[in-house]
Amino acid sequence: MHCASCASIIEKSLGKVDGVHAVSVNVGTEMAKVSYDETKVNPEQLSKHIEPLGYTLVIPTDAPSAAAMGMSADEHTAHLGLNQSKSEKLAELAAMKTKIITIMPMAAFAVGIMVWNILAEFNQVAAVPSLWNDSFNTLLALMATYALFVVGKPYLLGLYRFLRYGAANMDTLIGIGTSAAFLYSVIVTVFREEVRLYVNVSVTYFDVAIVVIAFITLGKYLEARAKIKTGDAIEKLLNLQAKTALVLRDGKEIELPVDQVVHGDLIIVKPAGKIPVDGVLTEGSSFVDEAMVSGEPVPVEKNAGDTVVAGTLNTTGSFTFRATKVGRETMLAHIITMVQEAQGSKAPIQALADKISSIFVPIVLVIAFVSLGSWLLLGTSSLGFAQALSFGLVSFVGVLVIACPCALGLATPTAIIVGVGKGAKEGILIKDAATLEKLHKVDVVVVDKTGTITKGKPELVRVQNQSALSEAELVSILASLESKSEHPIASAIVSYASAHNIALKSITDFKAIKGKGVQGVIDGVAYYAGNLRLMQDLSLSLSTNAIEQETREGKTPVILATEKQIIGIVLVADAIKPEAVEAVAALHKLGIRVVMLTGDNAQTADFIAKQVGIDEVVAEVMPEDKLNKIKELQAEGRVVAMAGDGINDAPALAQADVGIAMATGTDVAIESAGITLLHGDISKMVKAVRLSRLTMRGIRQNLFWAFAYNVIGIPLATGMFYPVFGWLLNPMFAGLAMALSSVSVVGNSLRLKTKTL
Numbered sequence: 001m002h003c004a005s006c007a008s009i010i011e012k013s014l015g016k017v018d019g020v021h022a023v024s025v026n027v028g029t030e031m032a033k034v035s036y037d038e039t040k041v042n043p044e045q046l047s048k049h050i051e052p053l054g055y056t057l058v059i060p061t062d063a064p065s066a067a068a069m070g071m072s073a074d075e076h077t078a079h080l081g082l083n084q085s086k087s088e089k090l091a092e093l094a095a096m097k098t099k100i101i102t103i104m105p106m107a108a109f110a111v112g113i114m115v116w117n118i119l120a121e122f123n124q125v126a127a128v129p130s131l132w133n134d135s136f137n138t139l140l141a142l143m144a145t146y147a148l149f150v151v152g153k154p155y156l157l158g159l160y161r162f163l164r165y166g167a168a169n170m171d172t173l174i175g176i177g178t179s180a181a182f183l184y185s186v187i188v189t190v191f192r193e194e195v196r197l198y199v200n201v202s203v204t205y206f207d208v209a210i211v212v213i214a215f216i217t218l219g220k221y222l223e224a225r226a227k228i229k230t231g232d233a234i235e236k237l238l239n240l241q242a243k244t245a246l247v248l249r250d251g252k253e254i255e256l257p258v259d260q261v262v263h264g265d266l267i268i269v270k271p272a273g274k275i276p277v278d279g280v281l282t283e284g285s286s287f288v289d290e291a292m293v294s295g296e297p298v299p300v301e302k303n304a305g306d307t308v309v310a311g312t313l314n315t316t317g318s319f320t321f322r323a324t325k326v327g328r329e330t331m332l333a334h335i336i337t338m339v340q341e342a343q344g345s346k347a348p349i350q351a352l353a354d355k356i357s358s359i360f361v362p363i364v365l366v367i368a369f370v371s372l373g374s375w376l377l378l379g380t381s382s383l384g385f386a387q388a389l390s391f392g393l394v395s396f397v398g399v400l401v402i403a404c405p406c407a408l409g410l411a412t413p414t415a416i417i418v419g420v421g422k423g424a425k426e427g428i429l430i431k432d433a434a435t436l437e438k439l440h441k442v443d444v445v446v447v448d449k450t451g452t453i454t455k456g457k458p459e460l461v462r463v464q465n466q467s468a469l470s471e472a473e474l475v476s477i478l479a480s481l482e483s484k485s486e487h488p489i490a491s492a493i494v495s496y497a498s499a500h501n502i503a504l505k506s507i508t509d510f511k512a513i514k515g516k517g518v519q520g521v522i523d524g525v526a527y528y529a530g531n532l533r534l535m536q537d538l539s540l541s542l543s544t545n546a547i548e549q550e551t552r553e554g555k556t557p558v559i560l561a562t563e564k565q566i567i568g569i570v571l572v573a574d575a576i577k578p579e580a581v582e583a584v585a586a587l588h589k590l591g592i593r594v595v596m597l598t599g600d601n602a603q604t605a606d607f608i609a610k611q612v613g614i615d616e617v618v619a620e621v622m623p624e625d626k627l628n629k630i631k632e633l634q635a636e637g638r639v640v641a642m643a644g645d646g647i648n649d650a651p652a653l654a655q656a657d658v659g660i661a662m663a664t665g666t667d668v669a670i671e672s673a674g675i676t677l678l679h680g681d682i683s684k685m686v687k688a689v690r691l692s693r694l695t696m697r698g699i700r701q702n703l704f705w706a707f708a709y710n711v712i713g714i715p716l717a718t719g720m721f722y723p724v725f726g727w728l729l730n731p732m733f734a735g736l737a738m739a740l741s742s743v744s745v746v747g748n749s750l751r752l753k754t755k756t757l
């Protein structure tokens with residue numbers, strides 16, 4: 001595909017096929033997403049429908065993510081998101097390059113003669129001797145023949161398909177324009193005597209055909225080269241995949257291709273070795289550099305029980321781990337699929353450009369013919385037929401050449417591809433282009449306290465015994481209850497018990513009480529553990545003085561009680577993440593309000609919010625109230641991003657305009673979230689917002705220039721300003737402008753890569 005109009009032609013023709021439900025074609029990635037009825041049609045047949053129009057469906061033999069794993073990097077590039085394999089693309093580029101090398105000197109020659117003629121007209125140099133003029137014209141005629149039939153073959157094919165099938169893309173426009181210039185010049189040269197009476201035979205347009213084809217081919221070459229670069233994020237991710245793994249089987253170390261590793265295999269990682277699949281460390285310890293996958297800059301310490309992910313790099317230690325996710329299940333494979341899908345998706349902002357480019361080609365054809373006709377009708381009386389025809393022809397060719405919706409079509413997808421790829425490099429996984437677009441408008445970020453602002457790994461700091469039981473007995477009962485809970489508070493209590501060698505009791509009838517705590521039966525007695533609200537439910541009163549001071553200092557009380565009385569209180573403290581303060585300040589700088597939601601005690605929450613600089617705290621909320629708070633903010637007209645852990649916050653994440661999931665471990669495919677931050681770090685949220693704003697700014701600039709270029713270029717090319725200002729656009733400049741417009745759009749998108757977030 002060479003142009004946005006290609007995308008709309010393919011969409012239209014595939015959409016008409018019986019059995020096809022939906023088609024979406026992306027010019028940036030050159031991918032078509034087709035949903036179709038398998039009983040009615042198959043990909044091969046679909047391809048047949050577009051082949052006459054000059055396109056083929058390259059049908060992947062397997063789903064990209066399946067194929068993505070266990071292949072060499074070269075094979076991977078077949079799934080670069082380009083519809084052709086990269087090597088094919090590169091071969092096409094090389095062929096284009098030879099054509100450019102031959103045609104550029106010819107274009108320079110043609111421009112040289114044109115400049116000479118112009119200078120002579122202004123009496124700056126002597127006129128071109130008439131004897132030379134004839135041989136120049138012959139030379140230009142030969143060069144133009146080469147330009148049109150060799151270099152310009154795609155454009156002639158475009159013209160042919162237009163005549164044969166009525167399908168027109170930008171190649172058609174260029175084809176019509178350049179062959180009109182060529183044909184006119186041939187007629188004037190060959191039938192010089194016969195037409196002398198009617199037209200100005202001293203003027204031919206061979207140079208126009210040469211220069212236009214040269215510039216447009218050069219533009220396409222540069223554009224294609226830049227477009228390959230926009231997609232290199234995927235290539236880099238694919239290259240992270242190790243090719244082999246050192247596996248321990250039957251007590252022997254054997255080196256296996258990575259696709260032969262199965263669940264449960266024990267894998268040995270040597271110093272500086274790549275981790276081949278996802279798994280859990282069983283023996284040894286080391287620091288692992290995860291920067292390439294999660295964007296985490298400092299190597300992470302790994303001990304037995306910690307997870308390691310494919311594609312990361314071991315530093316100096318060595319260890320053994322058990323494979324838990326292989327092939328397409330690994331985090332890396334998920335990331336690759338996610339990036340590919342996001343890069344191929346369409347941003348809503350693109351809709352207008354798509355609509356315009358789909359009707360662009362026929363409209364431009366009409367404008368070109370109307371301007372030729374107008375010149376002949378209106379110009380003949382004042383300029384004479386010969387001059388009017390010559391101007392008409394210039395405007396006809398100029399309009400066709402300048403009016404390509406290429407830049408318009410590339411404006412959005414190229415920026416999205418670069419933006420999504422850049423995000424992936426930083427550990428910011430974006431689900432689709434629409435999410436990236438929405439994120440830039442966000443003005444409120446709602447965060448969960450535990451795990452987002454605080455480390456999410458609380459510690460038990462104090463025990464207040466209010467009963468006759470021993471402290472160890474109290475802790476034992478509490479820890480036994482909590483051993484069934486998955487709340488971070490629960491694990492703080494359980495690890496305290498195990499650190500103090502306090503044995504757990506057997507427990508029955510365990511129940512988690514949402515947003516409040518837990519309950520269970522131990523030795524025939526029903527126990528409850530949780531927050532103040534839970535005690536209120538039990539109608540147990542607690543002197544708040546006892547914990548007032550502690551909660552003001554940010555500690556969370558967990559109260560243990562039976563149905564009749566309170567047994568004791570333990571205080572749990574969760575340290576604030578060091579980066580949270582800075583991240584909140586950075587969000588403020590971006591004009592974003594930060595709201596913290598928590599089920600925790602109000603005083604505890606207030607303390608933490610103050611430390612971090614959070615604008616608003618909503619404490620003691622039940623999980624379903626989180627959702628309501630978001631709805632409330634949205635009703636105020638706010639655009640809300642919600643960051644949470646993605647598991648118990650799923651409804652709130654889905655309700656928010658942008659759901660941001662903080663991934664921990666190896667779970668990246670969090671369905672309810674539009675954005676997943678690897679290594680669950682809140683400062684990445686700032687980066688994500690900046691990325692979205694930069695990408696959107698790039699898209700707007702691209703769209704502005706692409707529109708402006710056509711809005712100015714087309715009227716200028718028609719020559720409508722000639723009667724007033726004497727302006728007429730030389731088609732050669734039209735060719736140059738057209739080439740520059742799409743190159744500059746792709747170049748502007750690529751600029752995003754160099755920005756720091």
Ligand code: ADP
Pocket residue numbers: 448449450482485486487489490514515516517518529530531556557558597598599600601621622623
């Ligand atoms: P958050 O994620 O903000 O802590 P939750 O709804 O998960 O919100 O929990 C709300 C509150 O309920 C907690 O702050 C805590 O006081 C209490 N709670 C929840 N689960 C437990 C538990 N397993 N043990 C003790 N208290 C709990």
Ligand code: MG
Pocket residue numbers: 448450648
């Ligand atoms: Mg929670």
